[in-house]
Amino acid sequence: MEDEKKIAAFEAKIAAGNKIEPKDWMPEAYRKQLIRMMSQHAHSEIVGMLPEGNWITRAPNLRRKAILLAKVQDEAGHGLYLYSATETLGIDRTELLEQLHTGKAKYSSIFNYPTLTWADIGAIGWLVDGAAIMNQTALARGSYGPYSRAMVRICKEESFHNRQGYEIMMHLAQGTPEQKAMAQDALNRWWWPSIMMLGPSDDQSPNSEQLMRWKVKMESNDAIRQRFIDRTVPQADFIGLSIPDKDLKFNEATGHYEHGPINWEEFFEVIKGNGPCNAKRLKARTDADKKGRWVRDAAVAYAEKKKLKAA
Amino acid sequence: MTIQEAKFQYLLRLGDSSLIIGHRLSEWCGSGPILEEDIALINIALDFVGNATAILGYAATVEGNGRTEDDLAFLRGEREFRNLLITEQPNGDYAATITRQFLYDVYTYYLYEALKSSKDETIAALAEKSHKEITYHLRHTTEWMYRLGDGTAESHERMQNAMNDLWMFTGEMFDMDEVDAILIKEGIAPDLNTIKEKWEAHVKPVIAEATLQVPSYNFKQKGSREGKHSEHLGFLLAEMQSVHRSFPGAKW
């Protein structure tokens, strides 16, 4: 009875457009769902550093090198904001990382694809960050205060990520025939994974009416995907690259692009851990964690020594 | 050697060192010991890339042959690079990275401090900006010297090993040749003997405070002034220049 009253008050608060704060009462299902989503988001940021980090040492000029460094650093920062927001739900970062390292927690499927050429850095910024921003702008309107605030900050900082990616693609598309081919090849490889990363189709992922009501989920995957496609196709046209979907056509009546069938089998395989880079990415994270252990320990030991001295 | 030639050589020394140590730090990206430190390392790497861009850009201007900073960074070979040997040494473990950075940061702290009053206004202005960045780098690496040197038995041992391995590369930081002689006379560059005194007076107490020992050996590796590097540089450049060199004349 008490719980029903609490749930009613909780839902009324959300319906009124107020945020839920860490110390407020919340249903256990709400907390669990948020921990799952937010930590997955945080893990995606830090795993996402790896495919791009690959190219920092090979960036084709100094300007691009600096931009890429700044971008990857932002991703580390965004991972940090998100872990910190997740921690407000009563779970600490050590445990969250352990969930990542043991494969218990997931991260975005997209980062399990390899970055094969420099053009992939352009494609990631343009497509992957473009899709992510679409999703994150929706999440910024979510009901959980710390998550929503982190999203606002992240969206603001990420707007340059998207632009720098498009700029790379534009230079390549306008460059030598080899460069243009490289850009088209990157678009061919990243297009489908990018539209898949927005999540399974609505009929395969029944967004519980509850999550929408609780404003944990703000929009359906298909709705976000449609918006992403509608915005991205003209951008590709503008720089003379073609979207690798022979069924893609503009529907005058709806004002939307219609796309060909998505290979969901591939998506679920990657999610299960069978993507081209799943093992490599996870190993990079667990290796870093293991290699860093003595450093973390030393900092703690030193702090304790200092405390003893001061006492 | 003309003043212009000397200045060009000198700028390559400064710019190449920043470029190469920045490259090394950027190799840590995504594999730092903790997220906060990943962010700190990238920050420092970013400062170095910015500094290298500015200095190599000025070097290209001084040279006056129509080359750009990118031409200098991506189209010179191993023997043409003038970075200090210490900057190209591999990252090793975190102890090696911190020790390398600390020994180098103290050096640039005093070098750039002196360059702030260079008679070359562009160098003075670049030094002014960089010195603020270096001051922060040095603060960061010094704190880590203490924490790792005086942390656990394991961290202490790793730090002493790193110090023993890297100390031999510090001597050549103060080597002077005709380039220095010309620029000292013109008031463009400082006498490295004075930098050496300050470096030693700074480094030794920190090493002691970190409960580490200054290595007892006296031999020094040298050669970067003439572009004689360790074997590591070739691999580093092969990686760094691969895309740029694969597409001659392409714009990015």
Add this chain to the structure above:
Amino acid sequence: MTDTQWPVWEVFVQANPGIPHKHVGNVHAADAEMAIQNARDVYTRRSEGISIWVVPANAISASSPEDQGSFFEPSNDKPYRHPTFYKIPEGVKYL
């Protein structure tokens, strides 16, 4: 020693001179000096600040949501604390 990600420090940044420090988030650090440096790298990458405070997260005490009624509502019926409560004839200046 158990592995940790270090304790949490709450971070407050002053954006410009003369205004209060504002809470911006937190960082993990083993001690105060590193917390300040980490905060600098994480929260002032885009020139967001001129001064930083860090406070161990466990040193902060907070009111709880249940206190809301008893803490904050009693001030709602004291409109006389606000200048708009008072009607001053038009033409009277500097009040």
